[in-house]
Amino acid sequence: DAKTTQPPSMDCAEGRAANLPCNHSTISGNEYVYWYRQIHSQGPQYIIHGLKNNETNEMASLIITEDRKSSTLILPHATLRNTAVYYCIVRETSGSRLTFGEGTQLTVNP
Amino acid sequence: DVKVTQSSRYLVKRTGEKVFLECVQDMDHENMFWYRQDPGLGLRLIYFSYDVKMKEKGDIPEGYSVSREKKERFSLILESASTNQTSMYLCASSFRGEKLFFGSGTQLSVL
Numbered sequence: 001d002a003k004t005t006q007p008p009s010m011d012c013a014e015g016r017a018a019n020l021p022c023n024h025s026t027i028s029g030n031e032y033v034y035w036y037r038q039i040h041s042q043g044p045q046y047i048i049h050g051l052k053n054n055e056t057n058e059m060a061s062l063i064i065t066e067d068r069k070s071s072t073l074i075l076p077h078a079t080l081r082n083t084a085v086y087y088c089i090v091r092e093t094s095g096s097r098l099t100f101g102e103g104t105q106l107t108v109n110p
Numbered sequence: 111d112v113k114v115t116q117s118s119r120y121l122v123k124r125t126g127e128k129v130f131l132e133c134v135q136d137m138d139h140e141n142m143f144w145y146r147q148d149p150g151l152g153l154r155l156i157y158f159s160y161d162v163k164m165k166e167k168g169d170i171p172e173g174y175s176v177s178r179e180k181k182e183r184f185s186l187i188l189e190s191a192s193t194n195q196t197s198m199y200l201c202a203s204s205f206r207g208e209k210l211f212f213g214s215g216t217q218l219s220v221l
Binding site: 036046091100 | 145210215
């Protein structure tokens with residue numbers, strides 16, 4: 001499995017962009033990068049995923065470096081409701097198994 | 111929207127009891143998963159299943175078993191509950207290798 005490394009915590013001002021980094025230096029060529037978030041006392045929720053190209057949806061943008069060794073999740077205009085733990089995960093190629101690390105606790109401040 | 115339903119939000123059991131945690135999904139997903147979540151340890155995979163009657167051990171299967179008799183239902187069984195199994199248990203499902211959908215979780219306390 002490719003392991004991921006994330007900072008344990010980050011702060012962001014409401015209305016500003018939140019940029020959450022993730023390192024996955026041992027990722028292999030056909031492994032996807034997935035991002036999930038978990039609001040306190042709820043199950044994790046899928047945000048976005050990508051292979052090598054940048055991706056955008058209604059929730060966030062995902063920027064993957066050209067060498068694929070790192071990525072950044074961008075929440076363009078953070079709100080208080082974006083306060084959550086964000087998990088960066090690399091999916092095994094042998095199946096659907098996803099291994100979660102401890103993620104980044106993002107706190108959006110008013 | 112996909113719905114993953116866990117039978118109980120909170121559960122209190124005694125040491126040595128046999129405990130069943132039930133999970134049902136309504137989207138005909140092949141894959142189902144059981145995780146536990148503890149402070150400082152993140153989510154850890156207990157068991158997963160790719161199909162009916164099929165199961166694979168995750169990272170921490172000791173003390174647990176699972177059952178998948180029907181595609182939509184995946185049960186986690188604690189044969190003899192112990193206090194170190196007090197935790198938040200999360201069930202998830204997915205279509206093949208795609209994104210996971212999680213239930214709301216069951217907070218289990220073993221006294």
